[in-house]
Amino acid sequence: MKKTFKGLYxxxxxxxxxLPIFTLMVLSFNEGKTMNAWVGFSLKWYExxxxxxxxxxxxxxxxxxxxxxxTIATIVGTIACIGINAMGEKKKSIIxxxxxxxxxxxxxxxGISLMLTFLMFGISLNYGTVLFSHITxxxxxxxxSVMPKFKQLQNLTYEAALDLGATPVYAFFKVVLPDIMxxxxxxxxxxxxxxxxxxxxxxxxxxxxxxxISTLIYSQVKVGIRPxxxxxxxxxxxxxxxxxxxINIMSNKKKEKNI
Amino acid sequence: MNKxxxxxxxxxxxxxxxxxxxxxxxxxxxxxxxxGAFTVDNILSIATPEHAEALLLSLGLALISTVICLLLAFxxxxxxxxxxxxxxxFMVFIFILPMWMNFLLRTMAWQVLLEKNGVIxxxxxxxxxxxxxxxxxxxxxxxxxxxxxxxxxxxxxxxxLIKIDKNVIEAAYDLGANYRQxxxxxxxxxxxxxxxxxxxxxxxxxxxxxxxxxxxxxxKVNLIGNIIEQEFTTSFNWNLGAGLSLVMMIFIIISMALxxxxxxxxxxxxx
Amino acid sequence: xxxxxxxxxxxxxxxxxxxxxxxxxxxxxxxVYCFGDYFDPELIEEFEERTGYEVVVDxxxxxxxxxxxIQNNSAQYDVICASDYMxxxxxxxxxxxxxxxxxxxxxxxxxxxxxxxxxDFDPGMKYSIPHTWGTYGIMYNKSMVKDEITSWNxxxxxxxxxxxxxxxxxxxxxxxxAKIIGYSINTTDEAQLKKMTDLLTTQKxxxxxxANDNARELMIGESAALAVINSGEIIYSxxxxxxxxxxxxxxxxxxxxxxWAITKSVQNKxxxxxxxxxxxDGDVAETNFEYLTYAIPNKEIDDLVDEPVLNPSNSVLxxxxxxxxxxxxxxxxxxxxxxQYKAE
Numbered sequence: 001m002k003k004t005f006k007g008l009y010x011x012x013x014x015x016x017x018x019l020p021i022f023t024l025m026v027l028s029f030n031e032g033k034t035m036n037a038w039v040g041f042s043l044k045w046y047e048x049x050x051x052x053x054x055x056x057x058x059x060x061x062x063x064x065x066x067x068x069x070x071t072i073a074t075i076v077g078t079i080a081c082i083g084i085n086a087m088g089e090k091k092k093s094i095i096x097x098x099x100x101x102x103x104x105x106x107x108x109x110x111g112i113s114l115m116l117t118f119l120m121f122g123i124s125l126n127y128g129t130v131l132f133s134h135i136t137x138x139x140x141x142x143x144x145s146v147m148p149k150f151k152q153l154q155n156l157t158y159e160a161a162l163d164l165g166a167t168p169v170y171a172f173f174k175v176v177l178p179d180i181m182x183x184x185x186x187x188x189x190x191x192x193x194x195x196x197x198x199x200x201x202x203x204x205x206x207x208x209x210x211x212x213i214s215t216l217i218y219s220q221v222k223v224g225i226r227p228x229x230x231x232x233x234x235x236x237x238x239x240x241x242x243x244x245x246x247i248n249i250m251s252n253k254k255k256e257k258n259i
Numbered sequence: 260m261n262k263x264x265x266x267x268x269x270x271x272x273x274x275x276x277x278x279x280x281x282x283x284x285x286x287x288x289x290x291x292x293x294x295g296a297f298t299v300d301n302i303l304s305i306a307t308p309e310h311a312e313a314l315l316l317s318l319g320l321a322l323i324s325t326v327i328c329l330l331l332a333f334x335x336x337x338x339x340x341x342x343x344x345x346x347x348x349f350m351v352f353i354f355i356l357p358m359w360m361n362f363l364l365r366t367m368a369w370q371v372l373l374e375k376n377g378v379i380x381x382x383x384x385x386x387x388x389x390x391x392x393x394x395x396x397x398x399x400x401x402x403x404x405x406x407x408x409x410x411x412x413x414x415x416x417x418x419x420l421i422k423i424d425k426n427v428i429e430a431a432y433d434l435g436a437n438y439r440q441x442x443x444x445x446x447x448x449x450x451x452x453x454x455x456x457x458x459x460x461x462x463x464x465x466x467x468x469x470x471x472x473x474x475x476x477x478x479k480v481n482l483i484g485n486i487i488e489q490e491f492t493t494s495f496n497w498n499l500g501a502g503l504s505l506v507m508m509i510f511i512i513i514s515m516a517l518x519x520x521x522x523x524x525x526x527x528x529x530x
Numbered sequence: 531x532x533x534x535x536x537x538x539x540x541x542x543x544x545x546x547x548x549x550x551x552x553x554x555x556x557x558x559x560x561x562v563y564c565f566g567d568y569f570d571p572e573l574i575e576e577f578e579e580r581t582g583y584e585v586v587v588d589x590x591x592x593x594x595x596x597x598x599x600i601q602n603n604s605a606q607y608d609v610i611c612a613s614d615y616m617x618x619x620x621x622x623x624x625x626x627x628x629x630x631x632x633x634x635x636x637x638x639x640x641x642x643x644x645x646x647x648x649x650d651f652d653p654g655m656k657y658s659i660p661h662t663w664g665t666y667g668i669m670y671n672k673s674m675v676k677d678e679i680t681s682w683n684x685x686x687x688x689x690x691x692x693x694x695x696x697x698x699x700x701x702x703x704x705x706x707x708a709k710i711i712g713y714s715i716n717t718t719d720e721a722q723l724k725k726m727t728d729l730l731t732t733q734k735x736x737x738x739x740x741a742n743d744n745a746r747e748l749m750i751g752e753s754a755a756l757a758v759i760n761s762g763e764i765i766y767s768x769x770x771x772x773x774x775x776x777x778x779x780x781x782x783x784x785x786x787x788x789x790w791a792i793t794k795s796v797q798n799k800x801x802x803x804x805x806x807x808x809x810x811d812g813d814v815a816e817t818n819f820e821y822l823t824y825a826i827p828n829k830e831i832d833d834l835v836d837e838p839v840l841n842p843s844n845s846v847l848x849x850x851x852x853x854x855x856x857x858x859x860x861x862x863x864x865x866x867x868x869x870q871y872k873a874e
Binding site for chain 2: 594700872
Binding site: 010087100117186196236 | 263264265266267268269270271273274276277278279280281282284285288331334335338339341342349351352353354355356357358359360361362363364365366367368369371372374378406409410456459460463467469484487488491497500501504507508511512515
């Protein structure tokens with residue numbers, strides 16, 4: 001009884017989270033352009049998607065920006081955690097406070113303030129400014145993911161490694177890194193996801209000719225969003241989903257073997 | 260100065276150039292008028308009825324959304340903790356996955372679902388139930404906020420819960436505690452850092468959003484985020500927009516300070 | 531978890547390779563900044579084939595979003611598309627280049643009635659060339675609204691409580707109130723603004739939602755019976771719901787024009803003028819009209835755009851006005867009252 005209730009609750013939450021996504025997927029097969037009437041089944045939006053240069057470019061930009069900003073943010077953030085961890089309590093809390101600012105700020109304020117800053121220093125907006133802005137707002141997520149792992153870290157093992165003759169760098173890669181790896185990976189994934197999902201900051205900091213999927217979607221609001229973009233979102237979503245399920249099955253099999 | 264501390268150098272450089280300097284620029288705009296003369300009018304204008312009302316409404320709706328998210332996410336975290344559903348990574352992914360569908364598109368899908376003549380009402384009508392009339396009301400905005408930010412509450416709580424040592428819980432049972440006591444004396448205190456970061460991650464975006472209220476509030480629910488956005492995008496008064504953003508930031512900092520009081524350890528874990 | 535990362539990496543690499551990293555800006559490239567989806571994208575390739583230029587198009591959603599980008603020259607664009615009042619503002623701030631009509635021979639295709647409207651914001655049509663134009667009016671559903679709709683006052687009818695969609699934009703809302711009372715839609719008189727706000731406030735309880743882009747979807751889905759909407763939406767909406775009709779209220783309305791213009795910081799003026807000239811071509815205008823269903827003021831396709839709602843008679847147009855740039859003080863005043871109205 002209790003178990004069914006638990007299962008039901010879980011199912012309800014997942015249903016709640018996936019209901020709108022399912023709706024969009026259905027709409028991507030709608031022959032009509034409107035969100036409010038089902039005209040007939042069609043794959044024409046998928047065809048249009050692959051033939052649309054703009055969409056393909058935006059897709060490329062979205063993922064390269066997300067990849068590089070998440071990678072750089074993860075490296076800079078992880079290294080920073082070593083430094084922050086070595087600081088005194090007072091300094092540490094100041095830095096963590098600073099780290100929280102981008103999380104607490106409204107997107108539009110971050111976007112506009114970055115744009116104004118770039119212009120003030122005579123930097124013309126281009127791919128680089130978008131990348132820089134994305135790294136800036138991804139960093140806090142990395143820090144928040146990696147920092148707790150450092151806290152749990154047993155300093156003794158690292159020191160033992162040093163005592164046994166390891167260089168600090170060697171000890172870091174062999175002893176510390178494996179322990180904090182889960183934090184680094186989740187920080188990277190979160191940063192990647194936030195970057196893909198961002199619109200406002202990209203909008204204000206991008207240069208001519210640089211579109212991401214989000215800016216493309218928002219720009220179509222005036223005349224109505226075309227279902228090609230639902231199709232695009234559906235494809236991305238399904239790819240991520242399939243990858244996830246495949247990994248889950250693979251690692252489950254591995255576990256069984258080990259037992 | 261410890262040598263190790265130097266590792267945080269690149270990070271501090273990013274914070275300086277990407278956060279502090281732009282913040283200074285916004286503060287400069289907020290404290291000047293269009294001609295560039297110093298003024299505090301932009302800050303004080305928060306006291307005008309139209310701004311104050313929007314701020315109060317925003318605070319209220321953000322608070323309600325945060326509480327609902329917490330009430331939904333905590334039991335879910337407990338269920339997930341006990342369940343054998345795959346490994347940790349899989350569960351985390353299930354709840355991050357929706358974010359891979361564009362935020363605006365997902366919120367617009369809710370509109371299709373909730374509209375007066377929308378999908379949900381058609382289904383309800385077909386099985387003879389009364390229509391759900393929440394679109395274009397604060398209730399719909401709360402629903403949108405809960406939907407969009409629930410993953411931010413689930414993940415930190417789940418992460419805090421699975422870290423609790425099973426032996427501690429068993430020890431409590433062995434010492435004669437019942438489930439309620441274990442929950443209130445062991446599980447909740449030990450998962451507090453997760454709860455705190457979850458609350459932060461939901462409360463802040465709910466307070467500052469403008470997209471959710473625009474789409475699901477039908478323009479009838481005017482939040483402080485909408486007003487700031489409007490000053491930047493349609494009224495061409497960047498100074499006022501910047502001034503109001505500063506006020507909003509102060510409110511966020513105060514709220515955070517209150518929340519952090521519960522979190523003795525300094526910071527919670529997002530993941 | 532490591533595997534997830536590896537696969538994600540591969541996924542990203544694939545996409546990067548698939549789409550290619552094209553972003554080479556040289557003299558041959560034309561940068562266009564336009565409302566999203568505002569011309570048939572297939573025309574880009576046609577233009578490139580005809581002229582040999584390479585085109586990079588960027589999109590924005592509102593004039594106000596575009597303005598800071600052009601004002602600060604934060605990204606360099608050659609050609610932009612903007613609405614009437616924004617063109618006026620850009621001209622006043624010396625952000626546009628004058629057009630050389632020797633390079634735009636197709637300008638002869640521009641209809642004569644639109645030229646008088648352009649005079650309102652760009653006297654003598656020196657800086658801008660019309661792309662699309664239209665009016666604001668009331669769209670209603672014949673099966674849900676039994677009476678004949680003729681006036682803005684019909685939006686104040688208590689019968690339609692919870693069935694009316696109003697525009698979620700400040701200037702259009704005040705335009706309606708101004709037309710009912712009989713003020714100019716560009717008034718900056720505070721007493722008049724106050725009166726208009728009071729009038730709008732009495733109607734607020736009847737409103738189902740405030741929406742711009744989404745209004746037509748609400749009408750197609752029959753969630754609302756009446757909506758204030760721009761005339762370009764009717765052909766599209768009717769395609770999905772035959773009961774929908776569009777009228778221009780008898781009090782008159784706002785007429786709008788979206789125009790092409792060349793920025794002051796233009797890098798490739800010849801290409802920019804070639805683009806504008808291309809857009810004025812009869813066949814291109816026809817393609818665009820079919821794609822957009824917004825009225826295009828081009829003599830070559832006059833017979834296509836002969837729907838009275840898309841091409842109102844001169845007597846109707848005589849009662850219409852164009853939105854004008856109000857200046858900072860005017861903007862602040864409107865914004866103040868609009869916020870009060872929204873907060874009620």
